[in-house]
Amino acid sequence: MLQRVYDWVDDRLDITPMWRDIADHEVPEHVNPAHHFSAFVYCFGGLTFFITVIQILSGMFLTMYYVPDIVNAYESVRYLQGEVAFGVIVRGMHHWGASLVIVMMFLHTLRVFFTGSYKKPRELNWVVGVLIFFVMLGLGFTGYLLPWDMKAYFATVVGLEIAESVPVVGELTKTLLAGDPEIIGAQTLTRFFAIHVFFLPGALLGLLAAHFIMIRKQGISGPL
Amino acid sequence: MSEKKHNVSRRQFLTYTLTGVGGFMAAGVILPMARFAVDPVLKAGAESDMYAVAEVADLTEEPQRFDFSYEQVDAWYQSEVTETAWIYREGDNIVALSPTCTHLGCTVNWDANEDYPDQFFCPCHFGRFEKDGTNIAGTPPTEPLHKYVTEVRDGTVYLGTAEPQI
Ligand code: HEM
């Protein structure tokens, strides 16, 4: 049945070359854990992406209940976690995933470093990787404020003070992030929300696309 | 299974196991989120209370407007909402009608249009109803106004939910 649906579409649109081009490659021996078990270190990039997908999906679902407003944010999070079926699970996925994605990204970076994969001709992909790292930190920082509890609030107070301590542009940066020179409140929450669910995910998807296109073009780096 | 040709090729075996494990993992991720999203449909409706709305002594044969308020819990937001009922007496019987037009939900008023005295009139698409709530043929509404569940205790009229008359 599925095969016939596929054939019907393929007949008209010739989709086979499209996915073959993306997905159908020989896995070189030195990155195949079936040959050398230690090659599992090559999985960390894929695992980072896997968790990123979970973050994006669970985040989209959380926004069905979450409100970025200082009066209601905390109550809405409490409601979605305590009253909605599987709320603990969905929030838990996003909460733990946010930490796990950093762990995976770190392990992936270690592998790239120790296999020397950042060397010519792959320097640009290292640069893009570092940008992805900063975007991830940004997502973690802005997301952390959203539940609007004490921990969220004071973590953001500290984070913004750090931003403010930067010479020359510090104060400007802080006001830009917080939406107000003094108050960390209503405008901070809406800004962080917008940055967290629209701006940074958009940037992240663009960077990931660049990352993957470059990998596709250059192939995986050779054995040590 | 013994000597017959039940061989599963390496490729088939891998296809089955990888699809199976992959499907299981995908389901583990997707199902909680799906259940989370459809929760409003599956939540059990709250038992509705009866609210004191009017004194029997105040009622006449003519529908009169009575407003009543109650605490509404809307997920994380609680507020006092006000509802309206059109109530009249018919012998010993008390009739309380909902003002929600059965066409598309605008609000009807009693005796509000000079051309149609003693009828409920809806300004949105000129829907009309008789005193007992029956929709008048040739106007948009397709069923009578909903009727509140009523109860009289110690001379006070209590209303429950508005339910369809048909
Ligand atoms: C891909 C990387 C992402 C990371 C690392 C990340 C990180 C975080 C963190 C650390 C929190 C605080 C969670 C808590 O304290 O329980 C959070 C909350 C939240 N995030 Fe994300 N996030 C990501 C993507 C997204 C996306 C794409 C969306 C929406 C489209 C989203 C929507 C939300 C919402 C609504 C909350 C508040 C609810 C809550 O705190 O449980 N996130 N995020």
Ligand code: FES
């Ligand atoms: S909503 Fe009342 S007539 Fe259409």
